[in-house]
Amino acid sequence: MTTDAEIIFYHRVPSRAQAVRWMLEELGEPYDLRVLDFEKDEHKSPEYLALNPMGKVPTIVHQGVPVSEVAAICAYLADTYPKAGLGVPIGSPGRGPYLKWLFFGPSCFEPAVLEKMVPREGADPSSVGWGSFEAVIDTVAAGLEPGPWFMGGQFTAADIVIGTDLRWGQGMNLLPENPILEAYIDRLNERPALNRATKLDNEIAALS
């Protein structure tokens, strides 16, 4: 689908790009969807590699500039479209903690959960950036107290970044029993934008 939307979104289902689909649905701005066919190696085409040299999804292009990496895209969109209230502006006391959670997603939470799925021998908690799976889980659960979101009463891009990994970890049975995390995931699952994104992505999955 091609429109005159400001945002072009390179997508694939299933993938981490589903976090960006959710972000875009929360944002409420129009976007031009380009679904890449991995079977045809469209993500390794010269045109796509010029946008994302990793040959991975997601990527967005905004005002001619490509942005990749889930957390960077979510942070960028939150800053660029502040009316949606999904970011914490520079100068606000919460800006630092907000950035902490945004970076904690890909640098600590995701690698810890992936390591839980595929354990590696000899990872020293003091040298790996995420410490340990248990420490990461405890940190996230403590960050959700009192909640309901990482930034208290404000739902932000950080909830989309970490929330996506939490929902995935729960689906893969990788999370320990934890009432704080379970209640948080239940709250995420009630968000209309997430339900819209899931429905749209299920329609893509049904076509392939």
Ligand SMILES: N[C@@H](CCC(=O)N[C@@H](CS)C(=O)NCC(=O)O)C(=O)O
């Ligand atoms: N660090 C990247 C990870 C992106 C990523 O690994 N995407 C996978 C799908 S979940 C991909 O495109 N894999 C295709 C490939 O590597 O060939 C991000 O956060 O955006």
